[in-house]
Ligand SMILES: Nc1ncnc2c1ncn2[C@@H]1O[C@H](COP(=O)(O)OP(=O)(O)OP(=O)(O)O)[C@@H](O)[C@H]1O
């Protein structure tokens with residue numbers, strides 16, 4: 001399903017046409033719980049894909065599968081045409097809850113992945129300082145996480161993922177814990193970083209406006225067990241103006257799809273609990 005794009009503008013970022021990540025009929029069970037029913041999609045190199053869906057539908061699970069932290073129960077998941085069998089340096093992840101090591105400085109938190117990889121200290125620090133600067137953290141290299149605000153901690157987590165220099169950046173609700181002001185700055189930062197770094201980005205978000213502002217494509221998931229119920233291409237150049245009527249139309253369309261899905265899930269849940277009550281009485 002896609003919005004009728006009356007005017008298709010050239011993309012400044014130029015997503016490629018080679019598939020970077022391919023999911024074929026992915027199904028994921030946790031014990032008896034079916035989290036993902038049947039997910040198939042292809043994400044191209046340098047594409048920015050946002051994933052949106054009701055709470056608990058399996059968004060983080062999908063990201064963990066791509067990161068290689070979880071294994072699919074059925075189906076095939078490929079990166080560069082090769083099956084994903086575990087984590088790798090080609091993928092960097094920023095978790096839903098920012099994970100920093102409190103006993104390490106900002107610089108050490110950012111170089112950590114490179115230290116583990118065995119990259120020379122001088123090179124590791126040079127790469128880390130570049131991303132510390134680009135994420136607006138210059139001057140805080142020697143600070144400890146406890147002295148940083150939530151937004152700054154999140155920037156450290158993003159700088160760490162980028163310093164690791166992954167081909168694919170996986171972001172799980174990176175702005176979830178931030179106030180509106182900081183979030184708006186971070187959205188602009190991420191947009192600039194993406195334009196500069198030219199990576200493939202998969203970002204989970206609960207915010208439709210965040211998704212349409214940043215992504216080339218928005219995948220909408222159903223409630224659990226998840227399926228893709230819409231794949232909306234946002235063919236607008238970057239940086240984007242949220243007041244653009246075409247962007248607003250995309251936002252309205254995706255919001256309507258999501259609302260209908262949540263309503264459907266709620267009504268099914270109510271029917272199920274009423275049935276259970278009748279059985280119990
Ligand atoms: N390690 C696990 N063990 C058992 N069940 C799990 C595990 N991880 C996730 N689940 C279940 O799988 C489903 C999907 O979880 P997931 O965290 O992927 O949802 P989500 O879409 O990211 O939710 P949210 O929007 O709240 O972050 C949920 O029902 C959850 O309880």
Ligand SMILES: [Mg+2]
Nearest residue numbers: 059060061096
């Ligand atoms: Mg999640």
